[in-house]
Amino acid sequence: MKKKVIKNKLVELNPNVSVDCVIFGFDFEKLNVLLIDRGTTLGIPLALPGNLIYNSENLDEAASRVLEELAGLKNIYLEQIGAFGDPLRITKITDQEWLKAMRAxxxxxxxxxxxxxxxxxxxxxPQASSFAKNASWVSVQEISELAFDHLEILNTAKESLKQKIRRQPIGFNLLPEKFTLSQLHRLYESILEKPLDKRNFRRKIQKLDIIESLKEKQKGVPHKPSQLFKFNKEKYELLTKIGFDNFGF
Amino acid sequence: MKKKVIKNKLVELNPNVSVDCVIFGFDFEKLNVLLIDRGTTLGIPLALPGNLIYNSENLDEAASRVLEELAGLKNIYLEQIGAFGDPLRITKITDQEWLKAMRAxxxxxxxxxxxxxxxxxxxxxPQASSFAKNASWVSVQEISELAFDHLEILNTAKESLKQKIRRQPIGFNLLPEKFTLSQLHRLYESILEKPLDKRNFRRKIQKLDIIESLKEKQKGVPHKPSQLFKFNKEKYELLTKIGFDNFGF
DNA sequence: ATTTGAAAGTGTATTAAGGACACAAAGTAA
DNA sequence: TTACTTTGTGTCCTTAATACACTTTCAAAT
Structure with a gap:
């Protein structure tokens, strides 16, 4: 990373512009978001990971950097959901770097x-980095309060994700290489926040022809073991090339 | 407007953040965008209307203000499409206010x-205001170059509009009170950039039950006069209340 | 060894929506 | 009166959406 190496005006932090990331994760049951506990005392609401941007980077780079610096995550699916900017965001007075920038x-x-x-x-x-001591996965359903305007951002992110997954099969980014149809099914239900008929879901997904079944099955489960599948990226890219953007959910 | 009246730090221009507006208009033939000619000499590319924001306003307010100040437009359908921020936007050196802010x-x-x-x-x-002398409607199809990163913004705007109109009947904002089904039909074709079958389009729109036919017809046209319709806002709001968001285009 | 519990996996029938397609009617202008 | 232009309409076929229930396969407990 070049950002801190070169010492000139352009690599300074921009005190006016930050990026915040809604990092979604799926635990095979429900949708989660990675949140930061900034508080030393109790009762301080959790926040989205985010930071000021450098003048030397573009917005997407800044978001990637935040993901990497704060959580060690590289090459992650990222999508902008918009800009938020009430003057009231000035209440962000607990952020150290922001305070420093504000003095200037x-x-x-x-x-x-x-x-x-x-x-x-x-x-x-969450044990992996120093940042991580204060970070944790929280079920989106349980979140009723966040710092600053982060609840509004989260809700916008949920809505964007809903719309996006209705058009592109981006859900695979939330699953391991090998997954079962039931896991994929629950993933779609979690994101869309509505039940989907099992048989209809399976038919629809399989007709798309973007997953392929492996010769492997689940092991050690106290019930009929499930077939494992993997995502077929090549076939998906074929679909997008012909302008396909409707998964019918 | 409070912005220029109160003289304190908070009503200053923020030198780091601007808003730009892609203002779409429909001339019953094709989609147009309102662009500004900033050039005194030839060959200077056209730009989207935009300006720096005040620290005292939020982003949506800033966009409304730009629309009103530059084009006298009030109560206009507005939707954010995202933030754009290459460091290269620093090339915006011809904008007077930006230059001034940069000095500080x-x-x-x-x-x-x-x-x-x-x-x-x-x-x-375009004759209505002083700004207007330099502003004009340009067919979106004819635009191959714009100032700064405005072409990228325009393309994103076109895509957003496409997606949005597939889900919500926002096209009525581009039409007068009274319109014909053919006009609406051409509007959808212009935005979606693909032909739509006339009979299928009419059937679909009428089934939605959000337009109502007036007792009036087109006059003075050298062919069979068309039935006039108007948009029924109440019925549309009913639809959105029940979560309807798919117009099937 | 047998039973129990739990999730996997599968097919059909009905309804709704999408897509393709052609010709008569109503006005103006020449 | 004719020519020209755009409006307005219906049917058939195919594809997609929805609703719905029982058997299979494994582990764990008895």
Missing amino acids: EPSARVITVAYFSLVKMSDYV | EPSARVITVAYFSLVKMSDYV
Whole structure:
């Protein structure tokens, strides 16, 4: 990373612009988001991971950097969901770097560019980094309060994800290489927040012809073991090339 | 408007954040965009209308303000399409206000938050304001070059509009009160950039039950006069309340 | 060894929506 | 009166959406 090496004006933090990431993970039951506990005392609401951007990077780069710096995540599915910028975001007074930047330029206020990202939960284990001590996966259903305007951002992210998955099969980014149809089924139900008929779901997914069954089955489960599948990226890219963008959910 | 009245830090321009608007209009033939000619000499590419934001306003307010200040348009359909922020946007060196702001804070760069808006073309006649001398409607098909990263913004706006109109009947914002089904039909074809079968289109639109036929007909046309319709806002709001968001295009 | 519990896996019939397609009717202008 | 232009309409066929129930296969407990 070049950002801290070169010392000139352009690599300074921009005190006015931050990125925040809604990092989604799926535990085979429900959808989760990675949140940060910034509080030393009780009762301080959790926040989305985010940071100010450098003047030397573009927005997507900044979001990737935040993902990597804060959670060690690389090459992650990322999608911008929009900019948020009430003057009231000025209440972000507990953020150290923001405070520092504010001292230099007190009239400014922050706008944030929000992203959502999809990660395999196994790729991020909260003990892995120093940051991670304060980070944890929280079920989206249980979130009723967040710091700053982060609840609004989360809700927008949920809606974006819903719309996106109705059009592109991005759900595979939340699953391991090998997965079962039931896991995929629950994933779609979690994101869309509605039940989907099992047989109809399986038929529809299989007709798309973007997953292929492996010769392997689940092991050690106290019930009929499930067939394992993997995502067929080549066939998916064929679909997108012909402009296919409707999965019918 | 409070912005220029109160004289304190918070009403200053923020040198780092601008809004740009992709203002769509429909002339019953094709889709157009309102562009500004910033050039005194020939060969300077056209630009989207936009400006820096004030620290005292939120992003949506800033976009509304730009629409009103630059084109006298009020109460216009507006939707954010995202933030754009290459460090290269620093090339925006011809904008006076930006230059001024840069003198105060030279290390900064601009990110822009882009919006698209839908207006009835009759609501904006380019002779109406001083700004307007340099503004004009340009067919989207004819645009192959724009200032800064505005071509990228325009393309994103076109894509957003396409997606949005497939889900919500926002096209009415581009039409006068009274319109014909053929006009609506051409509007959808212009936005979606593909032909739609006339009979199938009419059937689909009428089944939605969000337009109602007036007792009036077109006059003075050298062919069979068309039935006039108007948009039924109440019925549309009923639809959205029950979560309907798929128009099947 | 047998039973129990739990999830996997499978097919059909009905209804709704999408897509292709052609010709008569109503006005103006020449 | 004729020519021209756009409106307005219905049917058939194919594809997609939805609703619905029972058997299979494994582990664990008895």
